[in-house]
Amino acid sequence: MPVFPSVEWFNAIKDIVNSDPAFRQLGTVDSVTGARCGSKIYEITFEAFECTGVREVGENDLRDMDFWLEQTPAQWKEMLDNIKTNGAADLTHTLNTIDLSLPNGFAQSHDGYRRDAFYRFNQSIQDFFNASSKIDTTYAPEAVTA
């Protein structure tokens, strides 16, 4: 039962989408995407039709990403719980909806151009997180208590 956030958790999602023909049918996705939850930052690399790698990185690596998704641990938990309950994000928990609901946005970037990868590949990245409905997630203590 993978713990969120962790490399193990993201790798579990990676394995699901890479074996899912529906993910491939969404088309090519080329993005270096980040996920920031509390003090933890993960880099998720998409290339062509698959997720090619996940690793934990540091603050300085954010600069090399197209964008990263950042919200509080509790907000991450709410989003993932919603996905688990509904099989996919409902109308109020999609990445774009959350992005427009947070004061600083969910998708953040140091680059006004590269951030648009969030828009160009939005449905593939949404599908990536929707795939978490297929695993049983447990949460790091900070995600539960924050």
Add this chain to the structure above:
Amino acid sequence: MANETVAIPANLRAKAQEKQWPDDLVESALATGATPEQLIGYMDQGISADQARQFLAAQAGGGPEPSKELADKAALVNWPLDLIKTALAAGAAETDLMRFMDMGITAEQARDFMSGGGAQPQLDLSWMNVPTEWNTRAKPTKHGLTLEAINIGRYGEIPDVWPYQTEMPRGAVPIPGVESMGYSIFEKQVVWSDSCARLYEEAIQRRWRPATDVPWDTIQPLPDDLERAICQICTHISEKEQLEADVIGRWEPDISYGYHEVKLFLATTVFDNARAVEVFRKRALSNGGGLGIQSPGWGFRSIVDARNFTEMAVIQFVLHDSLTLTQYAYGEKYAKNPAEKFIFARAIQDKARIVDYGITHLKFVMMHRADRRDEMQRYLDKAEGMMLQDDKKDPATREAFAIYFGGGKDKIREGLAIYREMRKKHLEQYLARLKWATIDRAERLDPGMRVFIQD
């Protein structure tokens, strides 16, 4: 004539030996009036000596006799007996000949067909020695065999200036005398973006089908004010997406063949525009509503009136499409059902590609023609002013968005606050994109627009 001995030219003799046509056969053929060139042509076509001998025999009236039924039919349609015999000698079946007659083929047509259509064509084949770069072996990448993957050697050299007026593909060899196609754009900096080949492939791979992909059955009846709001929004979007398709379609024929990556990508954007027109029109007409009123179109004029490609690209793709992209993002957030959610989410992806092209093209221009910097600012001065006219004179679009965002006519104040937030988001992202393209517009933004980001 047939009994005369005719000398065989050396080249024909050599060919006849190669193709195993005996001298007596060649002499007989020449005696019937065939030219050496014709006979060499027959030999090159693979006609054997036996076939030739049968043909000559038939021509001399020595072919097989037709059945009475065939002879009667031939008489009925005026096919002479010698023609029938010739055809039978050449291997034609009686049933085929009956069928040809039934089809209305005349004796003259049949004779022409059997003679090989008249004089043999002279083969050129010099084109096979064309001095293009040969032995090219592009390899598929993880993305497949992409445009970028085949941009190798000379085929990948994208010239700063394309010198040809014709439709000659880049990397081919020109021939003299071909008429001009009327292109007017021959400079790379006028249209180029380093992203266009990649964006073309992305557009092709990420396509979707409104008719069957959208979960149309999830649309439920909405309160009248919300249905009218979404229908007005759909009307507005359909209108401006169609305009964009028309504008891009008008520029396509101006771009010369040297920059085919741009032409191909812009073709996908026209398709994206068409799909947006389609899907938003379908939404308007699928839930008991209908279309709304048209837009005043002030902003459209600055796009349509653009006199050069980059002016159009900056106004349409950077200013206007940035706003449309933000409208789609907010539309996705406030969607009332999964179908609308799906529509706006997919429209976001499509619109983001053309914004990408617009901003990377602008940066390319700035990197290669820094002297055009103030020119770009002036286009945006004008276009922002025209866009503001739409804000002032198009209450329908503003109010429709506000009702949709707020959740009803009775919540229009909340909705207008969200509308202003949307405009602020548009301008923040617009300025950030321009900054990436080395255009600092924060201080030059139209004062009427600055109001949105000062809230």
